Amino acid sequence: MTASQRIEHSPPEDKPRDKLDSKVLLVAGVIVLGGIMSILDITVVSVGLQTFQKEFDATSAQVAWTMTGYTLALASVIPLTGWAADRFGTKRLYLLAIVLFAAGSALCAAADSLQMLVAFRVLQGLGGGMLMPLGMTILTRAAGPERVGRVMAVLGIPMLLGPIFGPILGGWLIDVASWHWIFLINLPIGLIALVYAAIVLPKDRVEPSETFDWPGMLMLSPGLATFLYGVSSIPEAGTVWAGKVLIPAAIGLVLLAAFVPWALRRHNIHPLIDLRLFLNRDLSIAVIAMSLFAMAFFGASLLFPLYFQQVRGESALDSGVLLAPQGIGAMITMPIAGILADRIGPGKIVLTGIVVITVGMGMFTQLSADTSYTYIVAALFVMGLGMGATMMPIMASALATLKDHTVARGSTLMNIVQQVAASIGTALFSVLLTNGLKDITATSPVEVRSQMGDAFASVFLVATILVAVCLVPAALLPRKKVKATDPTVLAGH
Template sequence: MSIETPTQPTPAASDKLDRQVLVIAGVVVLGAIMSILDITIVSVALQTFTQVFDATAAQVAWTMTGYTLALAAVIPLTGWAADRFGTKRLYLTAIVLFALGSALCALATSLPMLVTFRVLQGLGGGMLMPLGMTILTRAAGPERIGRVMAVMGIPMLLGPIFGPILGGLLIDVASWHWIFLINVPIGIAAIVYAAIALPKDDVQPSESFDWLGMVLLSPGLALFLYGISTIPETGTFFATKVVVPVVIGTVLIVGFIPWALNRHNAHPLIDLRLFKNRNMTIAIVAMSLFAISFFGAGLLFPLYFQQVRGEDALHAGLLLAPQGFGAMITMPIAGVLADKIGPGKIVLVGISVTAIGLGMFSTLTDTTSYAFLMLSLFVMGLGMGGTMMPIMSSALATLRDHTIARGSTLMNIVQQVAASIGTAVFTVLLTNGLLDSITGSTPPEEIPGATADVYGDVFLVGAVLVALVLVPAFFLPRKKIEHQVDPALMVGH
């Protein structure tokens, strides 16, 4: 699919998203909500899985790990497949795979069956976000990329807010099967909506498929993330179960780099030539640091409420809502301003506010007032709303046609890998901190306070890492981006 964008946009096109773009945005948001909600819903069901399937926590963790590995394997293929088959056809296929995988998950009678069907879900879910970004960016044009990224941020906000709440309700009121069955009617609605609303594909003559790149990159990413995902189970970075897959995965990924940059390889699986774009490179560095720190620390918020304050999954999810509400306020404003004055200024403010909010959380105890904690989450949400989407808009605003699909794929790979690293790092910091601070001789009445202190220390690490994002953010464009085709980006296209 290729939708040409005018070289000189009309004022109206630059000022707001028209009805056609909003209709297409509805399709993309529905698909992304389905995918992101599923991740957060399943996270609250892990304890239930251990009881239903009589399994250990490490074994049921494969319901999450299998999904993540499928994402890692399929995301690199998305850019090529979008160019080859068309974004509409591929998007419909992704929704069908996700909905079918969801239905099969609900029918699973054993843990291995559930993990297998979660992999099928991941194959569909992994394509939804990069495809959605490609479809929206092409439809709206680069002049409105900030607004588009603000729209894409909606499911990223709603998932963490409503996922734990919805998951807790479904498990308590019905059964664990319904956390998967709920995706089926949503998937059917998304298929019908997409079939009607998305423009017909205009597929150009196909590029050759990079088989060697696939053999190197997809298994490389899957092995690397498998090793990283195993760190919380082993408690150390140096266990054989971690080191072997991480090293093999890293070797495969490093081997992909010279092959992707080889001048005889006109259509690499992931176009690393995009790094010739200064904005793209800086944005990827900023996104990596932000995803490691923010998503890593974000995993611990519900754990604090459950482990230290004794809240159940439903109430922990409700207590996290202020973060989403804060981001809802700033995200649309940041999208408009990023288009008008450039993303750099917006991101610098957003990062500073996020660091302040996370720094407030680092002072918590086992008796810190909920009002203070919810204020901290609200402040973090305000900052996140002005950070994540403007960074992405900075990366994608100068891309055109084929490079849009490749650029959004690259950004999603980076975000997925960085978020997995952050989750592993912060889980290990928390686990080891608790082991060092709480022993068998610790008086029971001191355990909540000692546990809260460990959480506070880990959140402080998160605040420092978020503040470090200010360094690459300083180099992001701090004026309106001029939308010109960069010849260096069109190599091979």
């Protein structure tokens, strides 16, 4: 029996697997390292935008392409990941993703123009886009459906550490060295991850290959990229009705809409994204819950550093430090939520988490220019407690009902949903905040700061309502442990 067979096959029922054994934890270490490398890079680069403006004598809209280019590449490659994992094997593809990401990082550090930097960020995005869905697939297969909640809790670590330490690390590297080091830092991490993955991940056992869905790729990947490009242009345009927003977004939606009947057309083809997974009720509900949550939470997360820097005058480094309590709160609840989701189902856990996040987000509706940092830190900590019990249990709810090759397709689908929803949320809250700040009529610095604080509070009210809406699909999530071998679940009943 091969290593992968030992990991993927379930043990006898009389010896139920409860804890994560050493083999699964070793695999988890690889995935966490790759995830940290990918997610950390997004937040590290965000603090370098002002530096890029000075370095390349560019506008804020132009340097924003260093973020947008990465996001578009990431969204475009995610749909290919499920098929490529089945065709080439998860280990080979994961090693390739690390190499692409590290190579892109080295080239970014060597860029001597903004155009080169954006192009190399796209290369980074191609590698980074494969790391998270592949990581979810590898870990879910290694642990089995009965432990997917705990596995998702482990996978949530990089999602927490990135936003906490990214701004801190990025600000520090720029202060003590140069902007080049926010990319060079990925090289030693990538080398360690590459060697670690080559040793620890089980050897691939590739089944006879499915045919590649070329028409699907020509519709889905460009559709996602052009739609997200349009959405990403909303903050710069200031309105949804601008041509640079409407035209690409409409083209993207048309391509995505055309993909749906194609994917459902014949049973003898293997669509790039298997939309028949939506016949699985639990997965469909989890997708809806994840969409609303990602839109609200990741969109609102944009507001915190902006408030600290624009209203309170904090540096990027200090803003990152002030955000740390949110990650600490999530790190406390995430392992507990993972264990409970495996034992009693994710429904009650996610409901509790969303209630807690709503309370924390609601505290920010009382924000002002002089709100005490004790109050703000407490609110961030409460939000973190709720986040730790929300996002990864939702993921676990979707993947726990899948098995075999559908795990790769399911994790790919969830990552696409999360990416699109987060992009929409970011654009939504950027426009709301921009419009709120435009309404400022004061002239004295004190009154300007006061009205800026009120504008942030108004946007946080929208975020609070959006988070609260997540309670509806969360109430429909399973309230008991669900097994992937349950034929009613797999049939979508």
